[in-house]
Amino acid sequence: MKSAAALDRSPLRAANRVGWLPALITYSLCGLGSFLMLLPLFWLVRSSVMTLDQIFRYPPEWIPAPFAWQNYPDALTTVPFLLYFKNTVFILVPTVVGTVITATLAAYGFSRLRWPGRDLIFNILLTTLMLPYAITLIPTFLLWAHLGLVNTTWPLVLPRWCGGGIFYIFLLRQFFRTIPRELDEAAILDGANPLQVLWHVVVPLSRPALITVAIFSALGAWNDFLGPLMYLNESSKYTLALGLAEFTGLYSSQWHLLMAASTVVIIPVVLLFFFAQRYFIEGIALTGTKG
Amino acid sequence: MNNGSRRTKTKSLVSRERREMIWGLICVAPALAGFLFWQVGPILGSLVIAFTDWTVANTPRWIGFSNFQRMLFADPLFYKSLSVTGIYAATGVFLNLSFALALALLLSQKIFGLTFFRTIFYLPSTVPAIASSVLWLWLFNPEFGLFNSILTGLGLPKQQWIYDENSVLASLILMNLWSVGPLMVIFLAGLQTIPKYLYDAVAVDGGNAWHKFRFITLPLLTPTILFNLILSIIDTFQVFTQPYVMTQGGPNNASLLYVLYLYRKAFQEYDMGYASALAWVLFLIIALISFVVLQTSRRWVFYVGGSE
Numbered sequence: 001m002k003s004a005a006a007l008d009r010s011p012l013r014a015a016n017r018v019g020w021l022p023a024l025i026t027y028s029l030c031g032l033g034s035f036l037m038l039l040p041l042f043w044l045v046r047s048s049v050m051t052l053d054q055i056f057r058y059p060p061e062w063i064p065a066p067f068a069w070q071n072y073p074d075a076l077t078t079v080p081f082l083l084y085f086k087n088t089v090f091i092l093v094p095t096v097v098g099t100v101i102t103a104t105l106a107a108y109g110f111s112r113l114r115w116p117g118r119d120l121i122f123n124i125l126l127t128t129l130m131l132p133y134a135i136t137l138i139p140t141f142l143l144w145a146h147l148g149l150v151n152t153t154w155p156l157v158l159p160r161w162c163g164g165g166i167f168y169i170f171l172l173r174q175f176f177r178t179i180p181r182e183l184d185e186a187a188i189l190d191g192a193n194p195l196q197v198l199w200h201v202v203v204p205l206s207r208p209a210l211i212t213v214a215i216f217s218a219l220g221a222w223n224d225f226l227g228p229l230m231y232l233n234e235s236s237k238y239t240l241a242l243g244l245a246e247f248t249g250l251y252s253s254q255w256h257l258l259m260a261a262s263t264v265v266i267i268p269v270v271l272l273f274f275f276a277q278r279y280f281i282e283g284i285a286l287t288g289t290k291g
Numbered sequence: 292m293n294n295g296s297r298r299t300k301t302k303s304l305v306s307r308e309r310r311e312m313i314w315g316l317i318c319v320a321p322a323l324a325g326f327l328f329w330q331v332g333p334i335l336g337s338l339v340i341a342f343t344d345w346t347v348a349n350t351p352r353w354i355g356f357s358n359f360q361r362m363l364f365a366d367p368l369f370y371k372s373l374s375v376t377g378i379y380a381a382t383g384v385f386l387n388l389s390f391a392l393a394l395a396l397l398l399s400q401k402i403f404g405l406t407f408f409r410t411i412f413y414l415p416s417t418v419p420a421i422a423s424s425v426l427w428l429w430l431f432n433p434e435f436g437l438f439n440s441i442l443t444g445l446g447l448p449k450q451q452w453i454y455d456e457n458s459v460l461a462s463l464i465l466m467n468l469w470s471v472g473p474l475m476v477i478f479l480a481g482l483q484t485i486p487k488y489l490y491d492a493v494a495v496d497g498g499n500a501w502h503k504f505r506f507i508t509l510p511l512l513t514p515t516i517l518f519n520l521i522l523s524i525i526d527t528f529q530v531f532t533q534p535y536v537m538t539q540g541g542p543n544n545a546s547l548l549y550v551l552y553l554y555r556k557a558f559q560e561y562d563m564g565y566a567s568a569l570a571w572v573l574f575l576i577i578a579l580i581s582f583v584v585l586q587t588s589r590r591w592v593f594y595v596g597g598s599e
Contacts, residue, residue: 022400022500023400026400027402029397030397030405033408033411033412034408034412037415038414040415041414041418043426043429043430044429055435056435060435060440102321102325105318105321106321108318109314109315109316109317109319113311113312113318114308114312114315115311115316116312121319121323125322130581131330131574132528132570132573132577134570135333135334136329136333136334136337137553137557137570138333138337138557138563138566138567138570139332139334139340139567140333142340142563143333143336145347159328162321162322162325162326162328162329163322163325166326169322193314194310194315195314222419223419223420225419225420225421225531241421242421244421245421245536255435258425259429261425266419266422269417269418269419270417273414274410277413281409281413281476284473285476285477286480
């Protein structure tokens with residue numbers, strides 16, 4: 001560490017500084033990359049504010065004139081998107097609450113409480129990260145069908161109250177392990193039981209990790225398509241993702257409405273990303289640094 | 292007196308250990324229950340169902356290896372979906388990793404404003420799979436889509452994209468490149484762990500940018516590459532939403548990806564026994580590939596300090 005710091009100050013460093021030509025190349029490539037990444041989103045928004053007439057015009061209009069804002073109310077009333085939104089929230093909220101509570105408990109039990117066989121069991125659980133989801137799909141469905149709970153939100157919510165998913169437990173466990181043990185010991189000496197330690201010591205210090213888990217699980221519920229597709233078969237129970245798929249099937253050539261509906265589904269996610277970007281990036285980076 | 296106090300101390304220590312164990316088990320109980328109910332149970336369940344002729348409507352009958360025999364000897368669509376998925380996964384994984392690494396290298400340069408570019412590069416991967424499927428369906432539209440508008444503008448011939456069996460897989464792979472954000476971020480995190488003085492050492496020895504990449508960045512990034520590789524293999528082998536929404540496996544089954552075929556058998560034809568057999572074959576294929584990758588990784592993954 002010391003030698004690296006010394007090198008930083010040495011004249012050698014000058015050789016490593018970015019010259020104007022490499023910087024120009026880097027900026028050009030970044031600019032090109034950004035252009036390509038944003039182009040589909042631009043096309044999305046552009047098409048969402050055009051009339052069908054404008055869309056089918058040749059040569060294509062890059063910037064629509066005038067903007068057809070009417071597409072949004074049209075799209076949202078053609079299909080009951082408000083109902084789908086409500087259905088989605090009714091799945092999303094209990095999913096996030098269940099994931100955060102049970103994943104926190106599990107991560108705490110797997111990191112800060114000592115009991116025989118703990119790490120072995122955690123490692124066994126961790127192997128399920130590599131398990132293809134396709135293998136559990138059918139028996140799980142048959143189980144819910146047997147219980148008569150297909151076409152309810154139980155199959156989508158209840159599993160999330162069982163630890164939320166090993167990925168989240170892993171993420172929180174990694175974070176909990178960075179908190180000094182002495183803090184737990186001090187609280188225990190004051191007569192706190194482990195749950196009180198968790199609530200008063202660990203949770204307040206782990207807010208960023210908990211927010212990350214909440215965001216990821218909320219996104220998971222918002223974006224989930226296969227789950228609702230398998231378990232919800234009455235259109236009055238559809239989520240937004242499922243509603244959008246149905247809309248696509250019914251109005252396959254109404255591109256202006258389809259793009260408006262897609263934009264509506266995308267916007268909350270993009271807003272969440274802009275406001276909570278740090279948690280996205282750090283949460284994902286954390287999984288890679290200690291695979 | 293002295294003896295007595297020692298005894299209570301040992302006793303309280305033992306009871307504290309016991310208490311900690313009980314609390315520990317209480318805390319992990321929901322997760323363990325979840326593991327048993329949604330992982331172990333279903334895995335065993337699907338293994339059993341794979342040997343039956345269950346179609347939901349009938350009482351399941353044990354039929355031994357019939358499902359597997361049917362798959363291997365009497366189901367051309369099984370081979371079709373296997374080869375489609377193999378091509379898709381091999382090409383997709385390679386291109387995704389290369390593209391994500393290229394973006395990460397670009398962003399690891401020390402110039403101003405790179406958080407801004409990172410935001411933009413990551414943004415597309417936040418778009419829900421269903422919404423991006425609808426969007427790309429429109430981008431690929433042969434008449435009025437974005438891509439053919441650009442091609443026409445450049446005076447090039449129009450393509451059929453997902454509507455031609457020769458270009459449908461390539462189109463889906465191209466679409467996948469749009470959302471490499473998470474892979475890129477994991478690469479960036481890996482790049483940040485590489486100590487700067489190693490690059491200085493290469494500079495002292497007169498090495499150029501290529502030498503730095505080839506002899507420092509690449510070897511020290513191999514653990515991250517391995518992680519991303521396994522992650523992408525598991526993901527791309529199981530892609531579902533895009534082919535389900537965009538192509539329904541067509542044209543002419545050219546995009547009949549494996550999980551889509553499995554879904555069809557299970558939830559449209561209710562052939563649960565056969566679909567479970569398909570699931571187990573996929574599981575074994577992914578496990579085998581991951582195993583081979585992990586085994587060979589000993590030869591190409593470089594761990595700092597020789598520790599694993």
